[in-house]
Amino acid sequence: MTELKPGVTDLMDAIPRSGPLDNPCAACAVRDMSVCGALKGNEIGRLNAIAVRTNVGAGETLFLEGDAADHIYVVIDGCIKIYKMLPDGRRQITGFLYQSDMVGLAFRQRYAFSADAVSNTLLCRFPREGLEKLLDEFPEMERRLLSISSNELASAQDQMLLLGQKTAAEKVATFLWLLSRRAELKGADPHKILLPMMRSDIGDYLGLTIETVSRTMTQFRKRGLISFTSSSLFQIEDPAGLAEVGSVDESWEASVALIG
Amino acid sequence: MTELKPGVTDLMDAIPRSGPLDNPCAACAVRDMSVCGALKGNEIGRLNAIAVRTNVGAGETLFLEGDAADHIYVVIDGCIKIYKMLPDGRRQITGFLYQSDMVGLAFRQRYAFSADAVSNTLLCRFPREGLEKLLDEFPEMERRLLSISSNELASAQDQMLLLGQKTAAEKVATFLWLLSRRAELKGADPHKILLPMMRSDIGDYLGLTIETVSRTMTQFRKRGLISFTSSSLFQIEDPAGLAEVGSVDESWEASVALIG
DNA sequence: CGGGACTTTGAGCAAATTCAACCATTGTGG
DNA sequence: CCACAATGGTTGAATTTGCTCAAAGTCCCG
Numbered sequence: 064m065t066e067l068k069p070g071v072t073d074l075m076d077a078i079p080r081s082g083p084l085d086n087p088c089a090a091c092a093v094r095d096m097s098v099c100g101a102l103k104g105n106e107i108g109r110l111n112a113i114a115v116r117t118n119v120g121a122g123e124t125l126f127l128e129g130d131a132a133d134h135i136y137v138v139i140d141g142c143i144k145i146y147k148m149l150p151d152g153r154r155q156i157t158g159f160l161y162q163s164d165m166v167g168l169a170f171r172q173r174y175a176f177s178a179d180a181v182s183n184t185l186l187c188r189f190p191r192e193g194l195e196k197l198l199d200e201f202p203e204m205e206r207r208l209l210s211i212s213s214n215e216l217a218s219a220q221d222q223m224l225l226l227g228q229k230t231a232a233e234k235v236a237t238f239l240w241l242l243s244r245r246a247e248l249k250g251a252d253p254h255k256i257l258l259p260m261m262r263s264d265i266g267d268y269l270g271l272t273i274e275t276v277s278r279t280m281t282q283f284r285k286r287g288l289i290s291f292t293s294s295s296l297f298q299i300e301d302p303a304g305l306a307e308v309g310s311v312d313e314s315w316e317a318s319v320a321l322i323g
Numbered sequence: 324m325t326e327l328k329p330g331v332t333d334l335m336d337a338i339p340r341s342g343p344l345d346n347p348c349a350a351c352a353v354r355d356m357s358v359c360g361a362l363k364g365n366e367i368g369r370l371n372a373i374a375v376r377t378n379v380g381a382g383e384t385l386f387l388e389g390d391a392a393d394h395i396y397v398v399i400d401g402c403i404k405i406y407k408m409l410p411d412g413r414r415q416i417t418g419f420l421y422q423s424d425m426v427g428l429a430f431r432q433r434y435a436f437s438a439d440a441v442s443n444t445l446l447c448r449f450p451r452e453g454l455e456k457l458l459d460e461f462p463e464m465e466r467r468l469l470s471i472s473s474n475e476l477a478s479a480q481d482q483m484l485l486l487g488q489k490t491a492a493e494k495v496a497t498f499l500w501l502l503s504r505r506a507e508l509k510g511a512d513p514h515k516i517l518l519p520m521m522r523s524d525i526g527d528y529l530g531l532t533i534e535t536v537s538r539t540m541t542q543f544r545k546r547g548l549i550s551f552t553s554s555s556l557f558q559i560e561d562p563a564g565l566a567e568v569g570s571v572d573e574s575w576e577a578s579v580a581l582i583g
Numbered sequence: 584c585g586g587g588a589c590t591t592t593g594a595g596c597a598a599a600t601t602c603a604a605c606c607a608t609t610g611t612g613g
Numbered sequence: 614c615c616a617c618a619a620t621g622g623t624t625g626a627a628t629t630t631g632c633t634c635a636a637a638g639t640c641c642c643g
Contacts, residue, residue, distance in 0.1 A: 129574070147484045149570050155484040170470045175477045198466075205465050206458075212472045213430045219479035220436055224407045224415040226486035227530030231631065262590065270487030275631055277591055294590060294639080310409050314389070491599065522622065532600060537623055554607085554622060 086111050091187070096163035097137050098211065101204040102197075109200075113193040117186045119143075125178040125186075126167065132174045134188050136166040141184025142259045145176045146267065156268040157222070159260065161245070165211060182259040226270045229310065234269040235279040236309030239289065243299055254302070258295045283308075346371050351447070356423035357397050358471065361464040362457075369460075373453040379403075379440040386427065387437045394448050396426040401444025402519045405436045406527065416528040417482070419520065421505070425471065442519040486530045489570065494529040495539040496569030499549065503559055514559045521555075543568075 088111035094100055102110055117136070119125055125136065128147060136143075143160040157176060160166055166178055166186070198205045225234055239256060247253035258265070262273040269276065283289045288304050291297035299305060306313060348371035354360055362370055377396070379385055385396065388407060396403075403420040417436060420426055426438055426446070458465045485494055499516060507513035518525070522533040529536065543549045548564050551557035559565060566573060 147480055149484070149488060150572075151570075153488040155480075155487040157480045157483045168473065169477065170473045171477070176480055199462070202459070202462050202465065205462065205469065209465065209469050209472065210430045212469065212476060213428065216472060216476055216479060217429065217431070217435045219476060219483065220407055220417045222483055223417050223479065223486055224409070226483055227415040227527075228409060228413040261588095267487075272632060273590075274592085274633085278631095281591075310411075312410075521620095533622075534601085534624085535599060538599095541623075 087116075088114055088187075091139070093137065093139055093163040098165065098204055098207050099137070101207040102201060106201065109197060110189075113189055113197075115188045117188045119180040119184045119186065121180055121182045121184075123180050125180065126174050127177045128174055130174050132167060132169055132171060133191055135168055135191055135194055136186040136188050138162055138164050138166060139185040139187055141186075142181040143178055143184055143186075144181050144260065144264055144268075145178045147176050154267045155270070156264060157219070159264075159268065162249075168208070168212065181264065231269075231271055231275050231279050232282070232308055233310050234271060235265075235276060235283070236288075236305050237311055238265065238269060238309075239283075239299065240302070240305050240309050240311050243302065243305075254299045256297055256299060258297075261295075347376075348374055348447075351399070353397065353399055353423035358425065358464055358467050359397070361467040362461060366461065369457060370449075373449055373457075375448045377446045377448045379444045379446065381440055381442050381444075383440050385438040385440065385446075386434050388434055390434050392427060392429055392431060392434045393451055395428055395451055395454055396446040396448050398422055398424050398426060399445040399447055401446075402441040403438055403444055403446075404441050404520065404524055404528075405438045407436050414527045415530070416524060417479070419524075419528070422509070428468070428472065441524065491529075491531055491535050491539050492542070492568055493570050494531060495525075495536060495543070496548075496565050497571055498525065498529060499543075499559065500562070500565050500569050500571050503562065503565075514562070516557055516559060518555045518557075 086108055088094065088099060088107050091099065094107075099107070099110055116139070119141075125143065126132075126134075138160050140162055143164075143166055144156050145158050145160065145166065146154050146156040148154045159181065167174060169175055198208070225237055229237065242256050242258070243253045246256065260268075262276050265271075266273045266276045271279075280289070280291075283305075284291060286304075288299070288301045288308065289297050290300055346368055348354065348359060348367050351359065354367075359367070359370055376399070379401075385403065386392075386394075398420050400422055403424075403426055404416050405418050405420065405426065406414050406416040408414045419441065427434060429435055458468070485497055489497065502516050502518070503513045506516065520528075522536050525531075526533045526536045531539075540549070540551075543565075544551060546564075548559070548561045548568065549557050550560055
């Protein structure tokens with residue numbers, strides 16, 4: 064895990080910006096989608112003063128369950144998995160976090176879960192203490208945080224419904240459908256799905272073994288619902304069919320985090 | 324579902340208080356444990372002005388998923404279950420809420436889940452709009468809400484670990500152990516467990532069928548971990564053994580909601 | 584080109600569900 | 614006050630879904 068002074072490395076340069084070099088937050092790609100968006104114009108400098116960009120390589124650990132919860136992160140680019148483990152090694156991945164998602168948000172002394180990078184990930188790191196001070200100062204920011212955690216709670220409930228009630232086929236179909244919705248929301252092609260995580264991650268997220276995930280996917284391929292280019296890249300051939308198989312509720316708001 | 328003017332009915336009178344009759348919030352039994360505790364002295368009158376006490380009979384519905392989210396509730400006494408359903412009737416109970424817990428906290432237009440009373444329940448109801456105005460005025464209240472939803476998120480993650488990874492025996496043992504911890508926290512005997520919900524509720528909470536819940540409990544009885552007085556009242560005979568069977572993590576903070 | 588990590592596929596197995604019958608408790612009407 | 618229907622809970626046997634164990638296949642990277 065490497066730390067970067069803002070505006071120095073290759074990865075940094077991959078992030079589009081137009082503002083002054085000494086205030087990268089002002090031009091951050093994810094600013095409007097995250098808590099940061101609550102601060103406007105000149106206020107954003109306050110955030111920038113406590114922000115540190117951090118790069119985490121694929122498979123590296125950001126923090127472990129039980130570590131002192133000193134920092135809060137925002138994913139700038141890449142993918143993070145958060146998970147809890149049982150003493151014997153069983154693992155439940157409780158979420159995959161992407162661009163603009165927050166990691167480590169917990170008003171407790173210690174993290175209640177671990178976080179690893181799925182792929183190379185660039186994050187913005189804030190000391191908890193400093194961020195809390197800003198919250199005192201800017202109630203708009205606090206309101207936004209409340210809205211974010213309320214959305215997270217809603218998708219946690221969706222995930223409980225999936226884990227507790229859905230069959231293997233429904234679980235996998237729901238997972239793929241959700242990835243498609245996320246791509247759509249980001250303005251990408253919702254039919255081309257790139258899976259940055261491996262089968263064991265998908266299994267531990269859905270409460271299934273890797274074998275069941277694999278078998279279910281080939282079954283979907285044989286049924287013409289999807290087709291794969293490689294094991295981590297595929298095409299959704301029948302979105303409606305996938306939603307049907309997944310018993311997905313399309314009636315209203317998307318469960319992928321929307322910032323209100 | 325009946326509404327009560329504060330300080331009128333039998334149930335109301337069952338709540339201990341000492342303050343003036345026209346300001347029941349000031350003397351509410353759960354005040355210090357809930358958001359309400361953020362307001363002190365004279366401020367509490369503001370909350371009282373928008374609060375309405377509501378009584379919901381066992382089995383009655385408080386609201387349904389998709390209803391306009393006009394109100395937020397605090398459980399004064401009794402038990403509420405919140406749940407989501409699939410089109411074919413499968414149901415996942417995502418939580419049981421007890422004294423001082425909040426129900427319906429969602430910064431969205433519509434409730435993302437349904438809520439039914441498990442037993443006769445007394446609640447305090449606030450219009451969402453009015454409560455949000457108070458939040459603007461009293462940041463301390465907003466901070467408290469943030470802390471509450473952060474705790475809820477943590478226990479949602481515990482529940483995902485349970486649903487996705489634990490065996491039937493572990494699930495049931497964890498459930499009983501958690502009830503015991505809750506009783507302890509409330510100052511009650513942690514070995515006497517009263518189950519206000521029926522087997523189908525427990526099953527839908529743990530992602531198991533009623534038969535499996537029942538079989539697992541009799542197995543626990545035969546192993547000497549518990550003993551029952553009736554089907555809804557029993558005694559924990561071997562707390563350590565129960566925690567062991569449940570693969571419960573006792574290392575730090577309780578996952579039952581603690582208000583920070 | 585070789586080796587390691589990840590994925591797929593297959594066969595047998597086991598945990599939990601389904602289906603079915605029976606038991607216990609409660610409340611109601613004759 | 615008892616009969617009996619209704620609701621909820623327990624127990625048993627058969628079935629099924631998803632898991633375990635095992636082997637082979639694929640991809641990537643040095």
